[in-house]
Structures are given as C-alpha cells and as structure tokens.
Amino acid sequence: xxxxxxxxxxxxxxxxxxxxxxxxxxxxxxxxxxxxxxxxxxxxxxxxxxxxxxxxxxxxxxxxxxxxxxxxxxxxxxxxxxxxxxxxxxxxxxxxxxxxxxxxxxxxxxxxxxxxxxxxxxxxxxxxxxxxxxxxxxxxxxxxxxxxxxxxxxxxxxxxxxxxxxxxxxxxxxxxxxxxxxxxxxxxxxxxxxxxxxxxxxxxxxxxxxxxxxxxxxxxxxxxxxxxxxxxxxxxxx
Amino acid sequence: xxxxxxxxxxxxxxxxxxxxxxxxxxxxxxxxxxxxxxxxxxxxxxxxxxxxxxxxxxxxxxxxxxxxxxxxxxxxxxxxxxxxxxxxxxxxxxxxxxxxxxxxxxxxxxxxxxxxxxxxxxxxxxxxxxxxxxxxxxxxxxxxxxxxxxxxxxxxxxxxxxxxxxxxxxxxxxxxxxxxxxxxxxxxxxxxxxxxxxxxxxxxxxxxxxxxxxxxxxxxxxxxxxxxxxxxxxxxxxxxxxxxxxxxxx
Amino acid sequence: xxxxxxxxxxxxxxxxxxxxxxxxxxxxxxxxxxxxxxxxxxxxxxxxxxxxxxxxxxxxxxxxxxx
Amino acid sequence: xxxxxxxxxxxxxxxxxxxxxxxxxxxxxxxxxxxxxxxxxxxxxxxxxxxxxxxxxxxxxxxxxxxxxxxxxxxxxxxxxxxxxxxxxxxxxxxxxxxxxxxxxxxxxxxxxxxxxxxxxxxxxxxxxxxxxxxxxxxxxxxxxxxxxxxxxxxxxxxxxxxxxxxxxxxxxxxxxxxxxxxxxxxxxxxxxxxxxxxxxxxxxxxxxxxxxxxxxxxxxxxxxxxxxxxxxxxxxxxxxxxxxxxxxxxxxxxxxxxxxxxxxxxxxxxxxxxxxxxxxxxxxxxxxxxxxxxxxxxxxxxxxxxxxxxxxxxxxxxxxxxxxxxxxxxxxxxxxxxxxxxxxxxxxxxxxx
Numbered sequence: 001x002x003x004x005x006x007x008x009x010x011x012x013x014x015x016x017x018x019x020x021x022x023x024x025x026x027x028x029x030x031x032x033x034x035x036x037x038x039x040x041x042x043x044x045x046x047x048x049x050x051x052x053x054x055x056x057x058x059x060x061x062x063x064x065x066x067x068x069x070x071x072x073x074x075x076x077x078x079x080x081x082x083x084x085x086x087x088x089x090x091x092x093x094x095x096x097x098x099x100x101x102x103x104x105x106x107x108x109x110x111x112x113x114x115x116x117x118x119x120x121x122x123x124x125x126x127x128x129x130x131x132x133x134x135x136x137x138x139x140x141x142x143x144x145x146x147x148x149x150x151x152x153x154x155x156x157x158x159x160x161x162x163x164x165x166x167x168x169x170x171x172x173x174x175x176x177x178x179x180x181x182x183x184x185x186x187x188x189x190x191x192x193x194x195x196x197x198x199x200x201x202x203x204x205x206x207x208x209x210x211x212x213x214x215x216x217x218x219x220x221x222x223x224x225x226x227x228x229x230x231x232x233x234x235x236x237x238x
Numbered sequence: 239x240x241x242x243x244x245x246x247x248x249x250x251x252x253x254x255x256x257x258x259x260x261x262x263x264x265x266x267x268x269x270x271x272x273x274x275x276x277x278x279x280x281x282x283x284x285x286x287x288x289x290x291x292x293x294x295x296x297x298x299x300x301x302x303x304x305x306x307x308x309x310x311x312x313x314x315x316x317x318x319x320x321x322x323x324x325x326x327x328x329x330x331x332x333x334x335x336x337x338x339x340x341x342x343x344x345x346x347x348x349x350x351x352x353x354x355x356x357x358x359x360x361x362x363x364x365x366x367x368x369x370x371x372x373x374x375x376x377x378x379x380x381x382x383x384x385x386x387x388x389x390x391x392x393x394x395x396x397x398x399x400x401x402x403x404x405x406x407x408x409x410x411x412x413x414x415x416x417x418x419x420x421x422x423x424x425x426x427x428x429x430x431x432x433x434x435x436x437x438x439x440x441x442x443x444x445x446x447x448x449x450x451x452x453x454x455x456x457x458x459x460x461x462x463x464x465x466x467x468x469x470x471x472x473x474x475x476x477x478x479x480x481x482x483x484x485x486x487x488x
Numbered sequence: 489x490x491x492x493x494x495x496x497x498x499x500x501x502x503x504x505x506x507x508x509x510x511x512x513x514x515x516x517x518x519x520x521x522x523x524x525x526x527x528x529x530x531x532x533x534x535x536x537x538x539x540x541x542x543x544x545x546x547x548x549x550x551x552x553x554x555x
Numbered sequence: 556x557x558x559x560x561x562x563x564x565x566x567x568x569x570x571x572x573x574x575x576x577x578x579x580x581x582x583x584x585x586x587x588x589x590x591x592x593x594x595x596x597x598x599x600x601x602x603x604x605x606x607x608x609x610x611x612x613x614x615x616x617x618x619x620x621x622x623x624x625x626x627x628x629x630x631x632x633x634x635x636x637x638x639x640x641x642x643x644x645x646x647x648x649x650x651x652x653x654x655x656x657x658x659x660x661x662x663x664x665x666x667x668x669x670x671x672x673x674x675x676x677x678x679x680x681x682x683x684x685x686x687x688x689x690x691x692x693x694x695x696x697x698x699x700x701x702x703x704x705x706x707x708x709x710x711x712x713x714x715x716x717x718x719x720x721x722x723x724x725x726x727x728x729x730x731x732x733x734x735x736x737x738x739x740x741x742x743x744x745x746x747x748x749x750x751x752x753x754x755x756x757x758x759x760x761x762x763x764x765x766x767x768x769x770x771x772x773x774x775x776x777x778x779x780x781x782x783x784x785x786x787x788x789x790x791x792x793x794x795x796x797x798x799x800x801x802x803x804x805x806x807x808x809x810x811x812x813x814x815x816x817x818x819x820x821x822x823x824x825x826x827x828x829x830x831x832x833x834x835x836x837x838x839x840x841x842x843x844x845x846x847x848x849x850x851x852x853x854x855x856x857x858x859x860x861x862x863x864x865x866x867x868x869x870x871x872x873x874x875x876x877x878x879x880x881x882x883x884x885x886x887x888x889x890x891x892x893x894x895x896x897x898x899x900x901x902x903x904x905x906x907x908x909x
Contacts, residue, residue: 016590017563017732051587051670052730078890080586080670134561134734136570137597168561168734226731227892228816239491242553243540249549256547258525259502263547280756283625295764301752303624304766306647309617312609316621316629317752319579319605324625324754342617345610419508419541452502459502 002034003216004197007126009092009099011113011157014130015138015147016105019165019220021047021055023130023199024102026220028067031098037066041098042091045071046112048082049104053224061223084112092119106151113155120157127155128196130163131187133180141186148191161196162187164215172200174207181212246270248279248299255293259459261449262290264416265358266297268426269327272433273300282325283317285310287339289331290364308339311346314353325437327354333363336372336396343402343444350407350441354432357398360449361470368454372396375473380454395473399446403479409441411480415448417466421476428478440482448474490538491554494529499550501525505542511535514542559734564724565590565632567699567735568658569598571706572630574737577656578604579629581618583611585637586670587726588660592632612637616644616657623653624765626751628710632658634726635676636667639684645719646685649782650767654713656706657691658722660729663890671890672726674812677867680723681841688779690786692720692793693840695811699733705838707740714745716789723840725863727813727892789842796844797836800826801851804833806906809872810861811837814893818861821898832902840868848875857905859883861898863891 004027012024028043035041045056055062056071063069070091072083091099103109113120129148133139138147148159166172166180177198184195199218200208209217248270256262273279279300286294288307295302305313310328318326335343335357346353362380363369369382373395377386399413410432414425425447432443448470450462457465478484492514499521505528506514513536517529528550530536543551562570569591572580580599582592596606609615615631622629633641638659648655661676663669676684680693692712696702702724709720752763769775797815800822801807810818815836825832835851837844858880860869869884876882885901887893 017561017566050730052672052726078669078671132561134559136560136562136566139560168559169732171559171734226727226813226816227894228813228820239489239554242490242538242555243543244552245549253498253523254548258500259504259547261547263549264545267547267549280760281754283752283754285621292768295766299755299762301754301762302764302766303621303752304651304764304768305620306617306643309614309620309644312614312617313621313624315607316579316581316618316623317625318621319607319618320622320625320627320629321753341610342614345614349607416545419544422544459504460507463504 004030004218005126007124008095008097009101009120009125011101011103011125011127012130013103013110013127013151013155013159014105015135016049016109017135018105018130018132018138019167019199020105020130021053021102021224022220022222023163023165023218024100025055025058025062025223026199026218028062028100029065029221030218031100032066035098039098040068040096041066041100042068042070044088044091044099044101045069046084046088047102047104047109048112049106049109051080055102058223082112088116089119092116107154110151110155113157117156122158126161126196127157127159128161128163129159130165131180131184132165132167133183134166134168134176141183141190144183144187145190159193161194164195164198167200172204174204174211177208178211181215246274248273250297250299252296254297256290257453259450259452259462261416262358264422265356265447265449266294268422268429269329269356270298271426272430275430276433276437278325278433278437281323282327283321285314285317285326285328287328287330287334289334291329291331291358292365294329308334308337309342310334311339311342311351311353311355315346315351318351318353325433327356327433329356330358331364332359332361332371332373336398347402347442347444348405348407352436352439353442354436355444356429357444357446358449359398359446359474360451361395362451362454364451364454375469397474399444399479402444407442408444408480409435409482410443412478413446413448413474413476415466415471415476417448417463489555490536491533492530492536492542493552493554494527495550496521496527496529497523498548499525499527500548501527502547503528504545504547505551508541508545510539510541511537559736561732561734562699563590563732564699564702564729565660566594567703568632568706568722568724569594571703571737572656572710573598573602573604575628575707575710577628577630577710578602579622579627580604581607581609581615581622581629581631583609583615583633583637585634587662587729588632588634588658590729591658591660612640613643616641619655620644620648620651620653623648623655624651624752626748626753630656630658632660634660634662635664635673638676638679642685645691646687646689647767648719649689649691650687651765652717653719653765654717655719656709656713656722657719658724661723661725663888669890670726672813672863672892673888673890674725674814674863675867675888676723677840677862677864680721681843681871689782690789690841692716692718692789693723694720694795695723695838695840696728697812697815697836699728699731699735702728703735703737704740711740711743711745712793715743716785718785718789723812725813793839794842794844794846795838796847797834797838798847798850799834799836801833801835802854803831804851804854805831805856806859806902807833807835807851807855808859808861808898808902809835809837809868811840811868814861814863817893817895818898820895821902824895824899825902830902830906830908837868843871843875845875852879855880857881857883859885859901859905861893862886863893864888
C-alpha cells in the first residue's frame, strides 16, 4: 500500500474553495504512477455545486495522462445541471479500478454522496477532508469540526482522514502549512482522525517535508489555473 | 358642541384627483382615520401603486414611497426590513396587485411579511382607460373586452382574498365594501384590525375593498354603489377569510 | 343642536351624501364652487340628527359634523 | 500570519459589502453568482443583517428600492438574464435617486446563453439597460483584491451621489479564487440621508417621499437637468483607469475586467520580445476614463480593443479617440476566453511584425 491511501476508492471532500479538485486530480495521478500504466484510474467529478474550475474541464489533458474522467458528457459538461452519469456506480463496484471522487464543496456538495451510500460500505473507502484554514468558515478547529459533522450527516459516509491543504495560492509559504498543521493537530486530537497527507506545490515541498517530517507530502501540479496564468506557481496579482 | 366627525389629521389638505363619486377617497380617509386612532402617523410608511392611486403619496401625512407597477409589496418588504418598528402599508388596485403584481403579493403574503395591504378592487383599469382587469366580472364590457368578458377566452376573475387565505403567512385577510355607510364602518374596522395585527407582529395582513369606477363603468356614483352590491358582492363575498385569532372562514 | 358643515370648495358634486341622509336634508346647491362643481349643502339644519352618514360616505372629506 | 484570506470572487464581493456596512441583501439564484447570495444568507445574520431570497429578480430589485429608500446600505446581485429583469427597478432607482450597489456577474448571452463568462452586457450597463435618461456608475474590477476595494468604495459613491452603482464582473471573476485583504476605502464626506422614508418621528416630522413620477413636463425636464448635472460631476470626479507600460507604447490595448488580465500576460510576452505595447484598462466603464486616453494619445499610434463580446466597449474607445488613431478590435464570444497568444498575434499583425 501507499501512505496516501488505504483503499481503492478515495473520496475527496471539504469546504468549497479548499482545493479539493487540485488534490483529487493529483491524487489520481499519484495512483496512476503508483500502480503503473496498466491500472485503470477513474476520476469521478460529482461536483454539482461548482461551475468553473471543475476536473471535467481538464478531460482531454487528463485522458492523455491515463486518467479516465467520469463526468456529465456533451453539452451537460458545461451546464449547471445535477446530471450524474450512470457509469459512476459501475466504477465504484469494479474492483479492478482505482477511483478518486471529486466531490462538490460543503455539505451541499457532499449531499450527492448520500445517493451512493449503498455502493460505499464502511471500510471500503478513504474519505479525505481537505482543509485550508485560510478560507472563511474553516479558519478554526470548532468550524472544522462542525464541517465534519455536517458533511458526514449529508453524505451518510464517514470521513477517515484529513488533508492539510493550507494555502494562499501563489503566496503560500511553508510556514502557512505549518500553522495549518497546528490546527489539524488539534482537530486530530478531538476527532481521532489522522492527517493522511499535506499538499503543496513542488516549489515549497522540500521545505514542507523538513518542517513536517511525519506527514507525507502530495505535490500538486496545478491544473485549475485562470486563463492569464503561466507557469505552475501562479501568484495572482494583488 | 362636540365634534362628531372631522377630517382625519393624517390626510393632507390637498383635494384628491379622483373622479366625483370614486370611492378611493373614502378608502383613503379610512386609512387616515385608522392611522390617527392608532397614533402611528409618525412611524407609518406608505407605498403607492401604479394605477388611479398613483398619486396617493400626496394625500397621506406620513412618509411615502411610489413603487413601480405591481411591486409595492416588494418595496414594502424592503422598507419594513430596514425599519421594523415602522408601520408599513401598501395601497394597490386590482391591475397592480392581481395582475402585474401577482407574484409580489403572493410571496409577500407567503413570507408573512409584516405589512398591511389595502387592495382596492373595482374590477377595471381606471387609470389607463377602462381596460379589463383580472377581477372584471364575467360578461362585463370594458375597452379590452368589448363583447363582455368571455370566460372561455378571457378566463375567470381572481378572488384574491380567498386565494391568499390558503397561505400560512397571512394573519388577517378580509373583504369589505364601501357601498353604504354600514359597510364603510365595517371596512374601517377591518383596516384597523389589519394595522393592529401588523403592529403586534402577527403576520401579513390584507383588506380587499370592493370599490367603484363611475367614470369607466359609465354609471352615476349612486348606480355604481348599487352595482357593487348587485353584481360584485355575489362574486366577491364579503367577510373575514383569515383571522389567526378567530380561525378560518369556511 | 346638530350641525353639518360643508367645505364647499372640496366638493365634487357626486351626490352620494344626498342618498344616504336618513332625514333627507342634503341637497345640491344651484351655485358652482371654484372648481366648477355644484356643491352639496343642507336645506333644513334643524332636522339634522348628526348621524354623520353623509360625512362617512363622502369621498372628499367635505363634511364635518358637530353636536 | 498574513491578514489575507483565500476567497472566491463571489464571496469576496459579499464580504466586502458587509464590511462596507451593507446589512440588507435581496436576491434570486442564478448561475454563476450563486455563491454571493449564499454567502450573504450565511453571513448577514451573524452581523445582525437581513437576507431575503426574493421570488424573482424583479422583486429583489424592488426590495432594494424600498430598503434604499428607507436609508439602508443595500445590495443585490445577479447574472446577465437576471440583470435584464432588474432593469425596471434600476431605472426607477436612478429616477428616484436611490443609492445601492448592484452586482452583475456576466455570463454568455443573448437569451439564456450559457453559464460561461462573457462581457456582452457592456452596452446594457453603461448605456442604460432600462428606460429613460440615466446613468449608473459602472465599476469593473480585474482581480479579487480590486473587486473588494471597489465594492467598498461603491457604497460611498452611491451614497455621495444618490445613485445606483453597478459592479460589472464576469463569471471568471465570480468563480475564481484569490487571496484578498479587507481594508478601508479612502473616507469620503457623505451627506446625511435626511430624505429617507423611516417615519416622520425619525426626521423631525418633515414628510419624505421617494418617487420618480413627475407629471409636469417642465418639472420633469428640471429633474432630468438635475440628474445630468449630477452625472457631469461624476464624470469629472470618478474616472478610474490603470495604465501599464503606456509611456512609450506605440500600440495601446484597451481591455477591462478578466480580459485585461489576459492582455497583461500577452503584453509581458510582447515586451520581452521588445515590442512597445501598453495596456489601458478602464476600471470605471461609466464614467468612461477619457482622461486616461488623453495621457496615452501623444505616443500611441494604434489602439486595439479586446473584449469577450462582439465589440461593445470599442464604440466608446472610438468616441474618445474620435478618428485621431485607428481603433482595432478583437473579440471572442459564447463563453470563450481569449488566450494570451491569440491577443499577442493580433498585436503583432497590427504592428506589422511577421
């Protein structure tokens, strides 16, 4: 096994804007690279909350890299309709497939998982809560705990681990992840949930590894960039 | 000597623009009397409609806003949310409330918005020249139903009070008339109750007042009052349709 | 001693007051007010019972009543 | 730690409004601006404010009318088709001189169009989408920090001139995320709202009426002249634009909002190659930043207007340039966002570079 996941099915959830989609895409690529070229890795976009910057937008690019993106097809790909593809259940049951579910943000986005509860018996999946304490409504441990309860209640699934995705996009420093880990440490104590990994761009990954030696690092290649961005470490302008 | 009856203080001195015999003037006066009796002139905010009563903002001695056609309940919602201690009322005709503003009144009522609507129903568009209203009676001739309202082609009148009374938001809904003195007294009681319910925070309140349009009906003022009793009241029965303190009618 | 006072300049001559007066003392005057209406008035004030019916039906707050 | 928060455009605009003292929001859901009312519905009760989901955009803007008339700082937001529905109320507010902030997160049109970003609502925004002679102050941010700052300022501008202010964003701006910092705007001296309808007891018994009906032609003309005089003041005082590399620019690209950011990337590439290209980015679309054009005219030989539309702002550019220089246009529509390379290619063609 791998330290980033324990099960075939990884569900990526969290508050919206926490960076779930980047984490889901990069986790899919990590699975692909871990299991090799023969492995079928499906990235299921069940984000019916968000509109732009969804993993389905990178359909072709990810297909070239061996990731099978499951999302509404044709015109529906560009719609704000909650039209779920029929193949989702199949992928969840196909023991040959590695699956990553990119879930919409907040309890609202997690609600759709409740519909697949029968396909996801407890112990058959990792459900990772992506946390960015630089977002409103997840900037303290109480709020994070409330989010966990709300997502679990709506999705009717259990969160199994945490992902520290502390970031201010291109302005992120390793210290930001360290500060985030302090909060997650408190959350670990309160909930008993482990931090599965921290995620950050490659530029700061070595420094993060030094500061947080006990937590695996998922390096994020950035896919959800705005059209004016160039390069992997886009900072924006402020 | 003691005053038995005098002009209410909440009406301005300005003579109204309404045609001779039009009962808008009576309804204005009843509202002003209620405002006087409840002592709320300094915290009342009225919303005038588009229709014959478009200039109503000239006639009340209280703050007023003039709304776009049909939107008075939305405007009143905005006002009431900002000034919750205020007493907010809309004054709307049947075209304004039951046609173009149907959504606004239904949803203000459904939200239980703490406002009072005085709905003046005379079954015709007075302002624009006597066109068919959503409350025009079957068979009545108007400038857009020249052959008489044919329910097969032009549908049926809307009974607003009955419709809104099915909602949970309203606290008080009544239909009254001003076609004679006894009913004028009752109409005032209903309007007063509506304002009192608003002030007590009970919910949305609406008083539908059957009214006249001698000019566009082509009747004398006296004949117009008779038409209200003879033709309108059978189709639009008077009474309390909802009173959360007294249970519901029918 | 009952008394009705007509603010004749406000009157639009709609005649509604005439029809509701129980003692039939309200009449239309022959003269015109400044706005060109025949204002209503009272023929025999001694018969007035100060019921205020005329005032209540008047759409133009023309009438005040004392007793 | 930094004072910055990572926010989505729609959320950042909402939070900025709350920090500017907005306590009332009336809206109706439409993609791609839903996070704005959603955020407001969650956040306003925390600060003692009021959120109402109206039954329609028509109703929402009229609730704004009522609330603004009662003296509150109030906001509504929508996206293109919804803004069309609000035009009736916007015209009434301009006529009754009511201050409020309206946000349009523009999507592709016409009609139902798509949910992808667009800039096809420029005409509607700056030329008056509703009836009558009126102007909105229209501010078009290009990044989230600017969106936050402009929303803060928009409430002051609205109150100062008693006029609605429109924040013109697009789907990209609403949906993208960036770190932002909430800061105060430069304080302005604002007049008291002694005209508000809050009940006579709140303003010394003087009756206040909020109204846009003026029946007498002489009076209505006088009212319109007053409005036009107000707009003339705004035109002098409230122009905003960004000039980038314009000191020596032979070709000046004119673009606003998200498009301007893509242009910046293109200009960075072109500058690296030694081409004298600059950007004039109107921030206030009305008043149109004519003063900024006066600054670049001495050096500029050509103008290129880039928009996510068939060419709307380009008409204002042509009016300002008034035939003195050629004005070129490049636009994409239907939710297609131009790439930096496309824009660079256009620039090189105009400059005659093979």
